[in-house]
Amino acid sequence: MSNRREFMNTVVGAMLGSAAVVTAHEKINSTAPKSLRTLIIGGTGFAGSHQVHAAVARGHKVTVFSRGEKKMDLPAEVEILAGDRYKDLNLIADRDWDAIIDFAAFAPLGVRTLGQALKGRVKHYTLISTVMTYTRAAGNVDESSAVMEHTDSVDPYTVQKISGWRQYGSFNVLCEREAQTQFPQKTLVVRPGVITGPGDSVDHIAYWFARMERGGEIVAPGDPLAPVQFIDARDLAQWVVRMVERSETGVYNAVGPVMSMGMCELLGAVRSLFSTPMRLTWVPSQWLIEQKLRADEVPFFWVKDPQLAERDELWLSYKVSSAKAHAKSLTYRPLATTLSDNLKWYRTLPPERQAAPRSGWKTELEQNVLTAWHVYCMKGQ
Template sequence: MARLTRRGLLAATLAAPALARAAAAPPRPLKLLILGGTGFIGPHQVRYALDRGHQVTIFNRGRQKEAWPGPVEELLGDRSTGDLKALEGRSWDACIDNPTTLPFWVRDAGKALAGHVGQYLFVSTVSVYADNHAAADETAPLLAYAGKDPLAETSAGPHRELYGPLKAASEGEARRQFGAAVTIVRPGLIAGPGDETDRFTWWPVRLARGGEIAAPGDGTDPVQFIDARDLAEWTIRLAEQRTFGVFNATGPAHELSMRAMLADIAAGVGVTPQLTWVPTAILDAEHVEAWSDMPAWVPGSGEDAGFARRRIDRALAAGLTFRPTATTAADTLAWFRTLPAERQATLHAGLTPEREAALLARVHAGKG
């Protein structure tokens, strides 16, 4: 999978030092261990932590090299094979676990770090919830993993329906391994520079391209997402404050409609879009899928009425803040335009131009 280029990463993080200085200074420098560190949110965490004076160690397979603005210790290993020897005998104030889906990764980290970390921050997902019918907070029931021993599960494979249950099982394993020293962060859709899923990126790219644009529903459906930089920086502050517990991490702080999100994105990329709102019934008839064909969107009624209405009061009280959507859109588009031409030509989400044209033709034929 392609990663954030150095040029793109530089452009994406120009605002980070200013934001770091704007936050209250940390009470003391920390020794931080970041498992991963070179994926989507990891580089933002590393840079923010360095800017705030922390000592950073990352642990990964060494396949992706980054140009850091300060000293970063890199330990090599492979969690998929249980090779965590580089962690043994070392101590850190906090460990941030970004990439884990499988419970045995958490178990092995617990064994290697037992008694040697003061806080374990596990990045989970709002996909752990068993029900999306209504708005709910962190106490809502979680999905149950129904299969063999989850610690024996070594791959989710192609079965994406296992993602939520395995994340929920991983949360349980985190509590078993680290007890009360656990912080669980459940992000929603993660957006911003470095987004290789294109589930947010598609919109600023599409609006910037211009022409008539198919938009889902009537514009009133709610949308939730979080900029990767806001998520990354907040996890560092949670470590600084030794904040424990479970937190939904999505945004913004107020309910955001699809119409308002697209207006903010348009402002960020400097366009006046020509939107045609396509009723959900037509989307269904044309087999246009929410979330994938229409990124960032799910209908705001029925069985998914609460999907984009997750309550985030706990996170706000714990200091989660948000960049403006327009800023996220502008920075995402700037990053995307640094990618190779073949990558820009192949978005991983959203309608192709041909399918969008056919959908719009169907809408206009119906009006006629």
């Protein structure tokens, strides 16, 4: 910055921006003008439970319909119905619903049977889909970008459980289309990417907590400036509730942060939470690919070139635009808040669970990668 005045303007602007974020979240947590009879399908999982809390905080009457396999801490006033969406729709079919928020539609049959069972009883339907609906492209992505088409020989309407990441994307596309058929002019489709925050049992970011707490030399995969995107489950939930209250329809991406963030910025922010001596060793993507590493063996946010990723390999774009959602008041809490809250939750887990994160490098594999990388560098190749 060229002078002190520019510096002060920048600092004050940042402070005002933070205040605006806080004010937005305070408004979000106020009571809605009207209480909605809200059915949340799959509301006992990580993101779904945050959705339940957000809806209750706004004063809505919430019923959760799930298989009951996960026990989450839900508000006492929430009605919980345990059942299978393919077999037990009778539990919800005899009621009228102002809103349904569906976290558990992974095959189009589930959306079709739901629509048929509740025909004429639903005022608004929200499908939580995924950015994995988009085709594997290296460029920027928005809601008009091409989506994956179902090309397998299997009839998708005979499938209840999907298999493989490619099917995950194409089946979500079919779910979106079926939703528009079953709930015409009443459907909101939300496409998030990586969802994190307290309770993130996949350990999208918590892997780095466990690894940096150990310290030492740490493999950081890929380009330090490669973009990363994710959204705090609480920000997603609060925004979805407001969209439902306004009966918004259409397709919206919901990823963050609002400004571009590089992998080095994320890891730097995580690193600031620890005092353990550590050193990040950045290993280029091309070399990692030459070692035949799959995306699910490497920490989240590492991305292969779309042409090099295997057909059924996990692949996410981190160049997704949420400008359309921003225009509808999607806001984000500060990164420091998301990380510190996530770390607080992670430290409540049993020690053996903390020591074995569910994503990221396995200890032996990381050490092998480090050794091979140093040998490669010493050879000067």
